[in-house]
Amino acid sequence: MQREPSSTLVRLGADFYRRGWVLGTSGNFSAVLNRDPLRLAITASSVDKGRLTANEILQVDDKGRLLEGAGGKPSAETLLHVAVVQTAGAAAVLHTHSVWSTVLSDVHSAEAGFFIEGYEMLKGLAGVTTHEHREWLPILENSQDMEALSSRAVLLMRANPNLHGFLIRRHGLYTWGESLEAAARHVEIFEFLMEAVARRRMF
Numbered sequence: 001m002q003r004e005p006s007s008t009l010v011r012l013g014a015d016f017y018r019r020g021w022v023l024g025t026s027g028n029f030s031a032v033l034n035r036d037p038l039r040l041a042i043t044a045s046s047v048d049k050g051r052l053t054a055n056e057i058l059q060v061d062d063k064g065r066l067l068e069g070a071g072g073k074p075s076a077e078t079l080l081h082v083a084v085v086q087t088a089g090a091a092a093v094l095h096t097h098s099v100w101s102t103v104l105s106d107v108h109s110a111e112a113g114f115f116i117e118g119y120e121m122l123k124g125l126a127g128v129t130t131h132e133h134r135e136w137l138p139i140l141e142n143s144q145d146m147e148a149l150s151s152r153a154v155l156l157m158r159a160n161p162n163l164h165g166f167l168i169r170r171h172g173l174y175t176w177g178e179s180l181e182a183a184a185r186h187v188e189i190f191e192f193l194m195e196a197v198a199r200r201r202m203f
C-alpha cells in the first residue's frame with residue numbers, strides 16, 4: 001500500500017504517453033490507499049496522461065464512488081480496477097491502449113488469449129524465474145457495460161490465479177502488481193513481449 005502515489009502516477013502518465021501506450025487521453029491508473037475499507041487513488045476520466053497533474057488523481061471507494069478530488073470524475077473503467085484489486089490482491093493496476101495490445105487482442109480473440117513463451121523478458125513478471133515459462137495472456141471481448149466487463153474479469157482471474165494481466169479486444173492491456181513499481185514493470189514487460197511476438201511473425 002502506498003501513502004502518496006500521486007507523484008508516481010503523474011510520472012508514469014508522462015512516461016507511458018511518451019512511449020505511445022496511453023495516447024489521446026486513453027488508459028487509466030490506480031493504486032490502493034487502504035485495503036479495508038477499500039480506498040483507491042485513480043486517474044480522472046478523459047485526462048491527458050502525458051500532462052497528468054496530482055489534481056487529476058481522485059479517491060474512490062469499492063463501488064467506484066468519488067470520495068476526494070475535484071479534478072474530474074472517476075475513470076469509466078474504475079469498476080475494472082476495483083475488480084482487479086479485490087480479486088488478484090493487487091496494490092496497483094495499470095491499463096494501457098498500445099498498438100500491439102490492440103492488434104494481438106484482435107488476432108487471438110477466437111482463442112480468447114494466447115501463450116507467450118521462450119522469451120528472456122518473461123522473467124520480469126513477478127515469480128517467473130526462467131525464459132521457459134509459458135505465460136497465458138487472456139482476452140475479454142470489449143464492452144461499454146463496465147459491470148458486465150468487471151464480472152467477466154473476476155471470473156477470468158478466479159479461474160486463472162497465476163495471471164499477470166489480461167487484454168480487452170481491440171482495446172488494451174490490464175496488468176497489476178504488489179506495488180506501483182511492480183505494476184509499471186509489468187506494463188513494460190508485456191508491451192515489450194507483445195511487440196516482439198507480433199513483429200516476429202512478420203519474418
Ligand SMILES: [Zn+2]
Binds near residue numbers: 026027095
Ligand atoms: Zn481502456
